[in-house]
Amino acid sequence: MSKRVQISEVGPRDGLQSVDRIMPLEAKKAWIRAEAEAGVTEIEVGSFVPPGLLPQMADTAELVEFAKALPGLRVVALVPNFKGAERALAAGVDAMSMPFSMSETHSIKNVRKDHPAVLAEIRNVVAMLADIPFETRPVFEIGLATAFGCTIEGPVSENVVVRSAVACMEAGVDAVGLSDTTGYANPAQVRRLVRKVKAAVGEDTLDTLHLHNTRGLGLANVVAGLEEGIGTFDASLGGLGGCPFAPGASGNIVTEDLVFMLEAMGIDTGIDLAKLLLVRDNIAQALPGEPLYGFTPDAGLPLGFQRAAA
Amino acid sequence: MSKRVQISEVGPRDGLQSVDRIMPLEAKKAWIRAEAEAGVTEIEVGSFVPPGLLPQMADTAELVEFAKALPGLRVVALVPNFKGAERALAAGVDAMSMPFSMSETHSIKNVRKDHPAVLAEIRNVVAMLADIPFETRPVFEIGLATAFGCTIEGPVSENVVVRSAVACMEAGVDAVGLSDTTGYANPAQVRRLVRKVKAAVGEDTLDTLHLHNTRGLGLANVVAGLEEGIGTFDASLGGLGGCPFAPGASGNIVTEDLVFMLEAMGIDTGIDLAKLLLVRDNIAQALPGEPLYGFTPDAGLPLGFQRAAA
Numbered sequence: 001m002s003k004r005v006q007i008s009e010v011g012p013r014d015g016l017q018s019v020d021r022i023m024p025l026e027a028k029k030a031w032i033r034a035e036a037e038a039g040v041t042e043i044e045v046g047s048f049v050p051p052g053l054l055p056q057m058a059d060t061a062e063l064v065e066f067a068k069a070l071p072g073l074r075v076v077a078l079v080p081n082f083k084g085a086e087r088a089l090a091a092g093v094d095a096m097s098m099p100f101s102m103s104e105t106h107s108i109k110n111v112r113k114d115h116p117a118v119l120a121e122i123r124n125v126v127a128m129l130a131d132i133p134f135e136t137r138p139v140f141e142i143g144l145a146t147a148f149g150c151t152i153e154g155p156v157s158e159n160v161v162v163r164s165a166v167a168c169m170e171a172g173v174d175a176v177g178l179s180d181t182t183g184y185a186n187p188a189q190v191r192r193l194v195r196k197v198k199a200a201v202g203e204d205t206l207d208t209l210h211l212h213n214t215r216g217l218g219l220a221n222v223v224a225g226l227e228e229g230i231g232t233f234d235a236s237l238g239g240l241g242g243c244p245f246a247p248g249a250s251g252n253i254v255t256e257d258l259v260f261m262l263e264a265m266g267i268d269t270g271i272d273l274a275k276l277l278l279v280r281d282n283i284a285q286a287l288p289g290e291p292l293y294g295f296t297p298d299a300g301l302p303l304g305f306q307r308a309a310a
Numbered sequence: 311m312s313k314r315v316q317i318s319e320v321g322p323r324d325g326l327q328s329v330d331r332i333m334p335l336e337a338k339k340a341w342i343r344a345e346a347e348a349g350v351t352e353i354e355v356g357s358f359v360p361p362g363l364l365p366q367m368a369d370t371a372e373l374v375e376f377a378k379a380l381p382g383l384r385v386v387a388l389v390p391n392f393k394g395a396e397r398a399l400a401a402g403v404d405a406m407s408m409p410f411s412m413s414e415t416h417s418i419k420n421v422r423k424d425h426p427a428v429l430a431e432i433r434n435v436v437a438m439l440a441d442i443p444f445e446t447r448p449v450f451e452i453g454l455a456t457a458f459g460c461t462i463e464g465p466v467s468e469n470v471v472v473r474s475a476v477a478c479m480e481a482g483v484d485a486v487g488l489s490d491t492t493g494y495a496n497p498a499q500v501r502r503l504v505r506k507v508k509a510a511v512g513e514d515t516l517d518t519l520h521l522h523n524t525r526g527l528g529l530a531n532v533v534a535g536l537e538e539g540i541g542t543f544d545a546s547l548g549g550l551g552g553c554p555f556a557p558g559a560s561g562n563i564v565t566e567d568l569v570f571m572l573e574a575m576g577i578d579t580g581i582d583l584a585k586l587l588l589v590r591d592n593i594a595q596a597l598p599g600e601p602l603y604g605f606t607p608d609a610g611l612p613l614g615f616q617r618a619a620a
């Protein structure tokens with residue numbers, strides 16, 4: 001188990017994309033700056049979807065530019081397709097993440113592409129990036145979505161996930177991650193699937209898990225991931241956005257609770273939890289009444305709590 | 311890791327003791343019966359505290375008598391002291407559980423006894439039980455409370471926990487459990503402390519964890535316990551009672567979420583989750599407006615979900 005784990009804050013993208021009210025650009029900047037100052041080293045600042053489709057994400061290029069100026073921050077954006085990847089490249093992201101839904105039914109319904117069509121899109125992005133000098137080329141990662149189950153298909157074949165991960169690497173992407181888009185994962189499944197995919201693509205090629213807390217198992221699944229050597233976990237501050245599949249239920253795992261767990265376990269996240277706990281005020285002020293989640297923010301830190309690095 | 315795990319439902323005791331409104335005896339019976347019918351095989355039905363001190367628990371003897379008539383149910387009650395143990399014995403419990411706070415400050419504040427005084431009380435109970443024929447003698451278990459930290463003392467010495475566990479066994483109790491009374495535990499600590507205590511008292515003597523979800527780590531801590539061979543986990547239906555240390559925060563881990571996690575992992579609990587999810591209606595009707603917790607009850611079961619035993 002690693003003694004150092006990276007948190008990738010996805011709230012400005014995955015959290016906000018489920019929120020109808022547009023958060024003003026300045027509020028998003030203040031949120032990103034506050035998290036970076038608390039020690040968060042990777043933030044997914046937005047998504048290069050067509051602005052008409054998701055107005056909340058229309059300012060992603062400006063956020064990339066802003067976030068790139070913050071010291072020590074890896075700036076990530078989601079790209080749904082080749083067009084989005086072009087825009088992410090032009091904006092100057094450090095990394096772009098493209099979702100690839102392991103449930104082919106979900107993929108067709110969501111982005112109107114079957115698996116071969118998604119792989120063709122991925123190869124086009126790789127070809128575009130190949131022309132860029134290595135030093136300035138952004139990292140291209142694939143998030144294998146619905147990897148633990150799908151609300152339309154139900155169980156998803158682990159062989160499909162493994163084969164797709166291999167196909168992505170053969171297409172020339174830099175890394176793959178596994179996403180529990182639907183909150184279906186359990187710790188035994190996380191261990192099994194991480195192990196299978198790592199065995200197929202290499203230990204370091206799968207380093208990221210994107211877990212949801214829809215059924216309360218988010219942090220339990222993190223423990224399973226840690227034990228399989230995962231080094232990066234996505235999380236959303238205050239669990240912003242909730243779960244689109246279950247109104248009132250939590251979606252992304254909550255950054256505050258995840259950082260508390262890791263630091264309490266003696267795993268260094270580089271994050272100052274006391275500072276991080278203040279950041280949700282930024283969201284509460286910009287989006288009054290928006291439900292926020294998390295246990296540690298309510299309960300506070302244990303008496304005598306010490307950071308892992310202390 | 312065990313393929314079969316026992317859930318011990320503690321809601322009627324640990325949940326209700328934090329609820330001011332008295333739940334009518336008939337409603338408690340209906341709840342206990344409904345859980346037993348869903349497949350729960352152990353229920354802590356109440357506490358033999360002085361009725362004047364905690365009127366909610368005044369009907370514990372009647373609940374024991376009722377629950378003993380349900381087929382296949384292990385009926386447990388909490389006993390705070392010798393007097394309570396006498397009443398539990400008279401009521402005919404299958405097992406009595408006495409808390410022993412590892413934080414001596416907490417013990418003195420809570421039951422006005424330092425550690426030697428608690429051990430003396432434990433020895434008195436053992437002596438009383440020694441006169442009873444083995445076949446009818448209830449099991450006597452000690453719950454090592456605040457084992458993972460204390461809201462007054464802060465961190466609790468692991469050596470104190472190990473020494474106390476050994477002292478309990480030397481005093482003649484049947485088993486010890488570890489309780490995260492304050493919701494301070496993290497998975498690394500659970501693994502370490504379970505391993506240390508098992509090494510000191512024997513693999514099978516420590517088989518129960520009582521975990522709270524105050525900071526959202528409850529199920530993550532269960533995973534750690536599972537990996538150390540723990541076979542019984544306490545939980546409370548709907549997380550009833552919340553956390554007395556953090557108003558609005560969850561206390562006990564939620565039975566529904568725990569059963570979902572275990573069954574999804576392929577670990578048989580013997581519980582029919584679909585039936586269990588209906589039981590919270592009993593509580594909601596008897597205690598309208600009482601906050602209930604849990605993710606799985608909101609989100610529902612995943613499409614295609616199958617029981618471990620299926």
